[in-house]
Amino acid sequence: GAGVSQSPSNKVTEKGKDVELRCDPISGHTALYWYRQSLGQGLEFLIYFQGNSAPDKSGLPSDRFSAERTGGSVSTLTIQRTQQEDSAVYLCASRTGGSYNEQFFGPGTRLTVL
């Protein structure tokens, strides 16, 4: 079956521009997560969705970062006024069933801010 997909796979943008990153979770998975992987910080949690609501946004690094999820499916992570320190690989994961179940990860979007 289809796994978690993310688009674009690579994104190069200029400092100050806004970017949108998309995540298509596995069909039927109610939980969705965003993580960021960078050389300096390793793998960091950003935000968690259960259905369309986000009970945990504690990992969003600043108010330039926001995310939404519609229809309990696709999620978009938006970064406004990008900065060079936003350069990283943004990973999306989804999960079904109990909270101890596996999170399935997508291949990530590599964001480079020039």
Place this chain on the structure above:
Amino acid sequence: AQSVTQLGSHVSVSEGALVLLRCNYSSSVPPYLFWYVQYPNQGLQLLLKYTSAATLVKGINGFEAEFKKSETSFHLTKPSAHMSDAAEYFCAVRPLLTGNEKLTFGTGTRLTIIP
């Protein structure tokens, strides 16, 4: 706050030798523990998980890990390394409490296999 420590950012072993990747967690209550593997330019793939059932957990690709509460450890092992095991390995922790869903990852260990 929960955390995990992975000792050794780089580990090299010879093909056919034992693989041992170390992970220690910090938590007052034993959490859920996971090992993920990341191959170059790919996403994370679950190797195995501990969810308070058996302390010796077997995963994919011949890997296993043993949960030791007294040592707060969850080290990953494989008896005989294969060239295809070269990748980065991440230990992760998630608390038992529901409602706190996020995984906290270690800094990763890059495994190199020497032919």
